[in-house]
Amino acid sequence: MTTHDAVSLPTLRATPFDPPPALAELRARSPLSRLRYPDGHLGWLVTGHDLARKVLADPRFSARSEWKRNPVARRSLEPFYGAKALPGWLVDMDPPQHTRIRRRLARAFTAHRMRTLRPRIEQIVSRQLTAMAEAGDPLDLVAAFALPVPSLVICELLGVPYSRRADFQRDSATLFSLDATAEQAARAMDDLQTFLTELAAHKSRRPGEDLLGTLASDGELSVAEIAGAGALLLSAGHETTAGSLGLGVLALLSHPDQLARLAEDPGLADTAVEELLRYLTIFQFGVPRSALEDVPLAGETVRAGESVTVSLPAANRDPLRFPDPDRLDVGRNASGHLAFGHGMHQCIGQNLARTEMRIAFPALFGRFPRLRLAVPAQRLSFGGDTGFYCVHRLPVSWS
Template sequence: MTHADRPTLPPTPPQCPMASPLPTVRPNPFDPPTDLADHRGGEPIRPLAYPDGHTGWLVTGHALARSVLADPRFSAGSELKRAPVARPGADPFFGVPALPGWMVDMDPPAHTRVRRPLAGTFTAHRMKALRPRIEQLVDERLTAMADSRPPADLVERFALPVTSLAICELLGVPYGERAAFQRDSALLFSLDASAEDAALAMDRLDGFLRELTRSRRTRPGDDVLSMLVEDGTLSTEEIAGAGVLLLTAGHETTASSLALGTFALLSHPEQLAALKRDPALADNAVEELLRYLTIFHFGVPRTPLVDVELGGRLLRAGESVTVSLSAANRDPAKFADPDRLDLSRRTSGHLAFGHGIHQCLGRNLARIEMRVAFPALFRRFPDLALAVPPEEVPLAGDMGFYGVHRLPVTW
């Protein structure tokens, strides 16, 4: 289907009386909103009331979620996307064509052209080769933390530095610029950021990455930006855009998973004890934590390009669809006793990184970072504990990626 053939955003009709807004109230820090499970049990696809008055669809069942994410009839194009929750900062980027290099907002063939030069960089084999360097970064941050007096914020002292250092080295971004790009990343993902502030944050990040990309044309290095310049497939603007995407998502998401995962382990002492007894459990533990916590808490937006029948419903071309990954990863039809954290569980098929051609490009890097970080953290600090009552840990429900703003710990 050509761009000219695409459906445009349909006019906003009166909302369907059976449609309800996306549930966002959580029963506890680790479980998705209770209403998501109620929807999935009775209707794994149901009408969803969007903040702009549009009536679309919410998918909560695992099988239907995989089907949508793998079906080329469902577009990821930003020009058709609607945010399922009120998010002024997303307004400049939805309803318009994708920014250069932002493959998550593109369909083939544009998506294929941007992603292909990057795919070889993030293979499991390449990420395995990075493991010694990740181990070194983790050890350095833990040593610095041990040299200080408790309590400490695990986000500030460990999770964010490890993930920021790793993605900076991989891309070729100076770590000394972290204060600026972490500030602007937070603005992009904040639900409370204004459209103006988010657009300015994107402009600053894009300008920063364009300058780095131009510098690689005369001073190449052993990094992803240099590799993309040498490949020659993408323009400077596209390389910079892909760089912004990888930099922002590459440290925010894994930092959230590390900090929230630590919170979950400290809150489930029997599971933490099992991990301490058997460090070889780490690989499987990471997959279970990814499934159980699923930080993409508002779901993945898609739009049918043609009329599609799904789960007994007729979805019209141009109607918005939100795929709830957190609900799908708690589907009892896929995972037995899904609301229980079980580090020994077989988690094959979880959707924490999405599915299909848009599955997270950095998933293998995130896995290596978490597989190294969790065992190392509890080896260095076997008596690590929360420094505040669990209910006082500030949750990041106001961000596009769920997690904690801070995790005060002691030892």
């Protein structure tokens, strides 16, 4: 494979729910393609499912932020990559720093912990549905349900005042936007870090039973690390689930046969959530890695220092792993999908996101069985301009 074969990352979608068709064309030729990054660097793009799992599980591919490259152009300087990771931002670290911080955080996100949180999440969902009913239709489901539910849950888990939601939601949206200026991105990062640093310092003086308070009381992490981990969990923890809820509702409304199956058999909720995660794969531009040494891969050699982008949307539509992958099937066994990544950096909050979605979808359609779009689908706006694919507004009716 020569440098002349290099392509830019395909980003143009033909339909709202499907990845760019050019990704499938590349994958059909090879699971590994030459990729030209916006800064001119020549690296690699992984589009096959098996190869994606191999790269994400291979310690020879680093997650350190100072070596990462964004495969899509941003209007401003990249706020996450090109410099040493902020304290606590474990997604941008390799072992042993990553291992030490993740081990401490993981205790709050076990399947057992999610079972204990389930009643509280059910209360939050029920309260938002009641507020929707009282407000009446039509309304924006993103603003009324998809965004506040995960925001309330992550605030309660971390011990963050929900009254600050407007600030952290704005800062998170700015950080993940491709259109933010350098000044806007820097100010958003600084505001978010300052807020969490002040909160972590307060928790160290008066620790509580929430995650930030627990971290502050056990003394294993510094205030700066607690603040950074909190900023990461707070920003990514509500943005990703909000996107999955909003887009998931739209996908079900757009596939009435699948919505009917779910309504007739509530036992399909778990498999339906996994299928929606696979089908939508909202982390749309892929996971960046950097080769620490020469690595033979798919008949090629990835040289030390070269960047590799693992396309999760392409891997989750690989027909060699998921037959008829472009079809939404709420009864499909979608286990092994890569919506949460894979390997040591697999999303630490995946159990929380699954629990929220397993509760939210049945509760929403159970409360509003006649839920439908209040505007033509063609008028909806989607988040091609942000790291997490989403529908920006989702006007719905039910009466």
